[in-house]
Amino acid sequence: MLIQLDQIGRMKQGKTILKKISLQIAKGDKWILYGLNGAG
Structure with missing residues (x-):
């Protein structure tokens, strides 16, 4: 596990x-953050 956030x-x-909010990102996962404010 590269990143693990639990109930932040x-x-x-x-x-x-x-x-x-909880999030897990494992080695090899690909993620994109996208929002109306142009983030990502």
């Missing part, structure tokens, strides 16, 4: 914008 969260200006 993110707050912005006192508001929860991500809650209980």
Whole structure:
């Protein structure tokens, strides 16, 4: 396992914008992050 995140969260200006997010990325996996703000 290269990356493992378990139940992380993110707050912005006192508001929860991500809650209980988990992610696993193994060797050889290919990922893309894409969003309306042009990320990815």
